[in-house]
Amino acid sequence: MNAQDYAGALAGKVAVITGGGRGIGSAIAQAYAKAGAAVVVAARSSTEIDAVAGDIREAGGTAMACPVDVTRMESVTAMYEQAVAQFGGVDIVLANAGTALKAGNIETCDVQAWKDTFEVNLFGALHTARAAIPHLRRRGGGKILMTGSGSRMRPHPGLSAYATSKLALWMLTQTLALEVQEANISVNELIPGPVRTAMTGFGKATFPPGEWMKEPEDVVPLALYLATQPLVGPTAQSFSLMRRVG
Template structure:
């Protein structure tokens, strides 16, 4: 194996990342670009995407930004059309956009906000992968990575919408993996565990004392592992950085 392939294992690849404006998505976008991929960074806020783009360019990487809301299917179609028009195809999709919701116990939750959490985390991921699949099939192979959560197997008060959305997302990923296996497209789940981001609102919730509380960059090695597996590599698998109770 050459030195170039060791240091830039994603050379020639094109990655599309939703929720790339901050936190985990931004850290992975920068890392994928440093590994040689051309990265299309998407989120709802153009200002945050601009910061991500600046970090990638400062590191010598290639990237473009595309403002879009995962809840809007037409915007996801436009996102992947942009990626193909700009870089010629798509190899890696990280469905990372999400929201933790309002954090209220179910009885006191707001129905509209509860539904919104489901729409962003589940329907948004559906819209993302649904729009991506034709382009991945045209490429002859590809990788879909969904950002899951340990909340789907650890019940915590105030997270009913979030946990429900992530549980459904995991089942969707498993079904999709079976459906796409014949096309050399893998579908796997990445569970970051507790990470210090704006979404997790650190200081407002507690975790077991043995839990690994991470920075966004701590998730990068696992994200890189999933992006660099063989075309006929693992699929329908969940990879977790969270300690199970």
Template sequence: MSEFQAQANLRGKVAVITGAGRGIGRAIARACADAGAAVVCSARTIAEVQEKSRMIEAAGGRSAAVAADVCDYPATEALFAAAADQFGGIDIVVANAGVSLESRKVEHSDPLLWKQTVEVNLVGVFNTARAAIPHLRRRGAGKMILIGSGSRHRPNPGMSSYASSELGTWMLTQTLAVELQSANISVNELIPGPVRTAMTGFGEKFAPEGE
């Protein structure tokens, strides 16, 4: 396969990526655009995804930025409707939005932060998948990738909310894969491993666009 073919293997596809304003989501958005896909970048903060969308377009790609909170189902539905309206449909969904808000042991944890972590990491993924499915079905096929974590099977002090939400995402992935197989929609979980991002506390560094 030539370098051009490798870079253009998503030409004609439309990808929607949540949590695309920073970290892993930002990198995935760039990779999809480099491979030829039209990319809809979404996050709660519109400025971050607008910046990424402008970078993709400046490099010759097609992109749009849509603000949406994945914990809000109507807003998530509106995200996919906007993506389909602008680019004619949706082929790829990357459910990447996630947080780690509570790092204390259970007995000292804040119940509200514990709940918010689960809402973003699990309910938010459910909302994303639920809102995307009708659009993928209209295409006759599709790819859904849920970003997970190895923490789902590793009990660590102070990580109960994050690990519990990721374990739920793991089971949701398997259930969706079985439910959508007949519709030719593949569902997979991607576990990137340790990555330097703002959420992991190591900060993040991006290579200049075009490198």
């Protein structure tokens, strides 16, 4: 299905998207709004999220910008409080904030860069999911989507921090899914594969031959599909747009 096929499919829903100020997060935020959701666009940069939320409102959608630092639990908790105060609840969460700091080879790596990568990619997702659960329970269920990476499936010299953080995120996704399934909360991983964003140098990074290099908008149909599944639907699953995984 194409994005236009989901018109009205998220009416009455509230979606919170971290890392929503640019790239994949921005594209999905705008698509969810077009599908009828009220969208909380969250990231560190107020300038970026203000612009995305403004674009959504200009297009006739409903959105608010909410600055957040996902590495700080209190900041994430405040984000949800603002979302609930503005829109009455939370139904869909996309833990999309991420970083690919250049930590280097393990033997000579910048250990602090390693730790900082985990703070955003793993602990940021943990904070985002954990703080969402009480709000999703109050709605009778909901969806948590984790933005994963195909890098977790194969070693790549120099990217150990990023790849390892995403592998840990995959285990977090599966474990959390089992822990909250009784509350009708699904938890799944969305792997975009290579996308032209700032993180990939807008497509200049090295990827396996034959890989599908996408624009952020190419990730939207899968994100809409996952957001519109029934409450008792797929969970603890990985949905990938990677062309090659081995």
